[in-house]
Amino acid sequence: MDTLSQQYAILIGASALLWWLLKSPAARGLIAFAGGTAFFAAPLWQKLDQPLEQRALPLAMFLAAGIVTVWGVRTVAGAPAASRARKATIPIVLLTAALVVWKAGAAPWWPKDIAPITRYGVPLGLSYYILRAIAAIVETSRGTLKEATLVETAGFLGFAPILSTGPIERASAFLGQSRKPAPLAAVPGFAAESASRIIEGLFKTLILGETLSRFARPFISPGTPTAVTAGVAPDELWRALYCYSLYLYVNFSGATDLAVGTARLFGLRIAENFDLPYARPNLSEFWRGWHMSLSTWLRDFLFFPLGRRLPRDAAPIIAPLLVMGICGLWHGVTIPFLVWGLLHGAGLAIHQLWLRARRANAVVDRAAGNVIGRTIFTVLTAHFVAFTWIFFTAPTLEAAFANIRSMAAYADNAGKTIGIACAVLAAWSFIPGIRDALRRKAASTPETVGSLMASLWRVHVDVVLALLVLAFLFLSKTRPEGAFVYQGF
Numbered sequence: 001m002d003t004l005s006q007q008y009a010i011l012i013g014a015s016a017l018l019w020w021l022l023k024s025p026a027a028r029g030l031i032a033f034a035g036g037t038a039f040f041a042a043p044l045w046q047k048l049d050q051p052l053e054q055r056a057l058p059l060a061m062f063l064a065a066g067i068v069t070v071w072g073v074r075t076v077a078g079a080p081a082a083s084r085a086r087k088a089t090i091p092i093v094l095l096t097a098a099l100v101v102w103k104a105g106a107a108p109w110w111p112k113d114i115a116p117i118t119r120y121g122v123p124l125g126l127s128y129y130i131l132r133a134i135a136a137i138v139e140t141s142r143g144t145l146k147e148a149t150l151v152e153t154a155g156f157l158g159f160a161p162i163l164s165t166g167p168i169e170r171a172s173a174f175l176g177q178s179r180k181p182a183p184l185a186a187v188p189g190f191a192a193e194s195a196s197r198i199i200e201g202l203f204k205t206l207i208l209g210e211t212l213s214r215f216a217r218p219f220i221s222p223g224t225p226t227a228v229t230a231g232v233a234p235d236e237l238w239r240a241l242y243c244y245s246l247y248l249y250v251n252f253s254g255a256t257d258l259a260v261g262t263a264r265l266f267g268l269r270i271a272e273n274f275d276l277p278y279a280r281p282n283l284s285e286f287w288r289g290w291h292m293s294l295s296t297w298l299r300d301f302l303f304f305p306l307g308r309r310l311p312r313d314a315a316p317i318i319a320p321l322l323v324m325g326i327c328g329l330w331h332g333v334t335i336p337f338l339v340w341g342l343l344h345g346a347g348l349a350i351h352q353l354w355l356r357a358r359r360a361n362a363v364v365d366r367a368a369g370n371v372i373g374r375t376i377f378t379v380l381t382a383h384f385v386a387f388t389w390i391f392f393t394a395p396t397l398e399a400a401f402a403n404i405r406s407m408a409a410y411a412d413n414a415g416k417t418i419g420i421a422c423a424v425l426a427a428w429s430f431i432p433g434i435r436d437a438l439r440r441k442a443a444s445t446p447e448t449v450g451s452l453m454a455s456l457w458r459v460h461v462d463v464v465l466a467l468l469v470l471a472f473l474f475l476s477k478t479r480p481e482g483a484f485v486y487q488g489f
Contacts, residue, residue, distance in 0.1 A: 001042035026149070280381060294327070328342065329341065
């Protein structure tokens with residue numbers, strides 16, 4: 001189901017209304033599960049140029065993975081504490097195997113005539129769904145998720161706002177909120193917060209994203225390896241790379257804004273996914289601000305368990321490579337995605353070595369931690385991340401290296417573009433500090449009429465953004481299709 005369609009708006013509206021009318025955990029679980037079922041069943045009655053078995057596959061996968069998860073949670077919860085980890089093994093292996101098969105089925109090298117499940121690839125948002133399911137079972141085995149009923153677990157899995165693009169919400173956080181119904185008097189406040197985030201998400205996706213996509217076209221639609229740079233001046237590839245980096249950010253963060261805003265209609269505050277990632281001075285902090293729900297999932301369920309099993313000196317080096325390699329393959333079972341993940345793993349490992357060097361030398365530590373040092377490292381980190389996007393978006397390694405060779409050969413001609421990017425990133429590196437200082441000041445300053453009026457700035461901005469979005473929708477010749485980049489993962 002297209003998340004920018006009238007059908008999706010009707011589904012969310014009806015689900016939210018029933019959510020507030022029926023406040024028992026069981027009723028809310030049924031409402032959420034019914035919404036998820038409708039989301040994945042929508043292709044069955046839509047007029048699509050696809051065979052029936054292909055349109056039915058998302059719903060079948062949703063139900064099958066849900067059954068395994070509910071069974072796993074209930075089995076693990078009913079087992080003695082000492083055997084819960086062992087009981088969790090089978091459902092986790094089944095879910096992981098399903099994800100691997102479905103991901104491999106979407107890979108370009110997989111034979112397309114072996115089985116329908118591989119021929120039709122991965123359904124909408126399956127990866128987020130599977131990772132949430134695995135986390136629910138692990139949380140149960142660790143005792144974090146307690147007394148989750150069958151209906152509550154099914155409702156968590158089927159919660160429609162986070163099915164297509166995440167975030168990867170934790171069951172314990174979700175059920176902790178859904179079990180404590182807010183009073184009806186809080187609904188207007190939730191609706192206002194929801195409208196604000198949805199408007200901001202639409203502005204990012206429809207206006208900023210669409211504008212940036214026009215300049216980032218060589219990386220958004222690279223085509224065949226021989227056509228990657230066809231008709232594109234090499235010096236323009238630098239501009240396209242910067243625009244693609246921003247496009248990916250506004251597209252995905254816009255999708256997250258829509259999910260967070262929609263969840264607020266239900267009175268739920270779900271996980272955030274972004275926190276100024278391009279303003280971070282190192283790769284570790286970048287991943288604390290980029291796709292935060294995925295990075296924390298990888299940290300809690302892969303990095304820490306692996307780190308405990310590796311030699312102490314080798315863990316900071318080997319664990320990032322293994323985890324980020326898996327992260328790359330999670331995006332797609334292709335060599336370019338694997339290289340992208342390994343590059344980030346190598347960057348994280350190098351950062352660990354750099355931290356050791358800083359701790360061993362007070363002069364180096366002070367130089368790296370002052371304003372100039374943080375600014376320089378922010379610019380370098382953002383450029384490293386932008387460089388790795390070349391592999392993230394390339395259909396083949398040959399295509400990625402062709403772009404790199406072209407960009408390197410004409411770097412001198414792109415000096416102005418690179419200089420502007422460095423200046424913008426240097427200025428942007430101050431934003432987190434300024435924001436945090438303003439927050440501390442607001443928290444310590446007594447509330448006055450002036451401060452209340454100043455706090456309304458976001459309302460005024462949202463009104464302007466809403467008018468811009470409405471104007472875009474009115475003037476646009478084509479209907480937005482909801483093409484979120486991370487929807488395919």
